Amino acid sequence: MAAGVAAWLPFARAAAIGWMPVANCPMPLAPADKNKRQDELIVLNVSGRRFQTWRTTLERYPDTLLGSTEKEFFFNEDTKEYFFDRDPEVFRCVLNFYRTGKLHYPRYECISAYDDELAFYGILPEIIGDCCYEEYKDRKRENAERLMDDNDSENNQESMPSLSFRQTMWRAFENPHTSTLALVFYYVTGFFIAVSVITNVVETVPCGTVPGSKELPCGERYSVAFFCLDTACVMIFTVEYLLRLFAAPSRYRFIRSVMSIIDVVAIMPYYIGLVMTNNEDVSGAFVTLRVFRVFRIFKFSRHSQGLRILGYTLKSCASELGFLLFSLTMAIIIFATVMFYAEKGSSASKFTSIPASFWYTIVTMTTLGYGDMVPKTIAGKIFGSICSLSGVLVIALPVPVIVSNFSRIYHQNQRADKRRAQKKARLARIRVAKTGSSNAYLHSKRNGLLNEALELMGTPEEEHMGKTTSLIESQHHHLLHCLEKTTGLSYLVDDPLLSVRTSTIKNHEFIDEQMFEQNCMESSMQNYPSTRSPSLSSHPGLTTTCCSRRSKKTTHLPNSNLPATRLRSMQELSTIHIQGSEQPSLTTSRSSLNLKADDGLRPNCKTSQITTAIISIPTPPALTPEGESRPPPASPGPNTNIPSIASNVVKVSAL
């Protein structure tokens, strides 16, 4: 019920007349409505598609671009309409928000494009209506995960700072592909696991007869050889376990992890066997312990991703498995009881007790049907058939859930691998494009400065040397130039002619490295602090990343990406603005998306004028930070102003 509440404001104010006779003190003066305009249609031209709406419709939400005077910046005097060079499809949703008060998210739209448009129009995505909110959040989460994956692998590929020996070892253990030694270790352990498992199996195979005695299993015939093999394997496993224990970042957590428990269980029997003597009583138990050696096969899960996925699936389907087990147990008990009583009368019945019938029920329900227990009475046969029919149903129900879980996780993993492979190609292409454009920029700068230099030196005929750049490019370059001027930093250029010429010009940007150091020493020349921003060091990418970052993140609060001086200048800008407009910088909905400068730029005329009836919507602080994916911008500052206001003051968009 948010739309058009502002339209009911006259009603609320009129209803205030009901308080007048009760009031004891004189009322404050009503605000004079200076710009009393008749409601008019305004035309919004979005990339050629014209939308028309009433002015008051847009003014319902004064905290957004269209509702405030910010839209005047887009007013085209010639055509008397507001022109926005943005996506008309998303604008449709935005305008419907003003009309109906509900923001919808179209499913066909890309999530980041949509977010960008919302940020441009100053609308918080959190107010998306319930109908579309789930879809929006899901897509946003997917996107965030994708970005996070990208970032992670990016970080991994960068050269790590020097790790300690322990950390390198741990990394080697966890990702065998990081170094050759790790790979070798990985394959060696795999081989020995295989050997160990095979020896366990072969040990029990009957191996041909020694003359004069019965057939022996191989284990007893070649006991020494098997013992040596076993010892070797166990030694390797022990060494591996101890190394992992040493390298683990958190030993306590490592000891508790499943893999380490499997390791321990795999090697324990051997040591216990060594310790125990050939005592007759104990050797029975010892033989049982050897069963645990088969757990070595689980060590393969470190080597196989599929096994890990399977284990993870089973873990995530624990509830379905539990349900399956529970329903099976219920059915088994029921049918076993019924069968027992049905078969009670028949002579020589194998169904001697209910627990004895459990075996029959299980075998029948899983459609095994060994035939060792068979009902003989008619009733028993009827119930037996019901039992087998229902068994199929009960088992078939949870299985698709488990299967779909497995398939989803498996495909996720596949997708991750595919994305990693695609990323490499994509990054290579991007790098080529970046270097191309930055070279163009530097080239044009060089040409531009050469032109200047030549002009100053009075050789006009070589002026138009480098006039190969298009208008767009020159405007772009001009922009970059302005950025340099603003920040006082510069791009590195290695043209000696240029540096000689430019070193005499104050506040200049093109500085060769050597000249730069010289200038540092001559402190008079250098006005700006020689603090290089980190962006300078990664120079080839500076141009386009700077621009792209700026254009993309103009809606973010200045964070550490921008150089310090730029931040300072923007803050100055913002303070000037705030002093200019005499209102408290109280904003709620839009603030987290906009630069601080914008807060001052948005003089909402209605704020100071509303006295009696005031629309004040306290936005809970939980709403103001944007979605989880974005790194939290620096300040919840403007937003926290709202709770601090005791009296019901000031505006906000009528949400």
Next chain:
Amino acid sequence: MGCHVECGVPSSLPISSLFLLAQMYSRSVYGFAYVCTTTMGSEDKIEDELEMTMVCHRPEGLEQLEAQTNFTKRELQVLYRGFKNECPSGVVNEETFKQIYAQFFPHGDASMYAHYLFHAFDTTQTGSVKFEDFVTALSILLRGTVHEKLRWTFNLYDINKDGYINKEEMMDIVKAIYDMMGKYTYPVLREDTPRQHVDVFFQKMDKNKDGIVTLDEFLESCQEDDNIMRSLQLFQNVM
């Protein structure tokens, strides 16, 4: 030879009990089906009822409204657009009314005052406010004479519409107004503040001290008070 075929009457589960089981099962199935159909049938009935209550009311023509009220055509257009936006069906019921009004006073509880307002707007006591009622009331409040405004306010305070305001009614109104302020006020609302307020009001308004305020007393007292007169003119230029 071992013959395992069972002969004679088995002393195990009698066949009759099988029939019993079958009976129970069929009855339960039938009962289940019956319940299903009845609930589904009643759901249909509920939907039918909903459809019947989705009345759509259209106001009289623009000219008539213009004649009846003190608004111009343009103002009526603006008002109707806002009205229709919030209430597409053309009528406001009390719930919607309360919700709309509450949006203007988020700190406190505006529901009681909205309740009284609603009944003041709903002159015919039908439980819903049509656009004509809405506009008529607004016309009085914004463009009416002092006399009309005061009479409207009297009507608002007179909750049971008996022509007299007594202390209880006034207490309710004043409490509703204080409720709109909410809890966090400075200074903090004390228990007896509404009562004191009502006492002051009655002292001023009740000329013959009989405990109730009639319309004439009300009109007279308000016209004597400059503050009230001035504040009534406050919203002249709203719209």
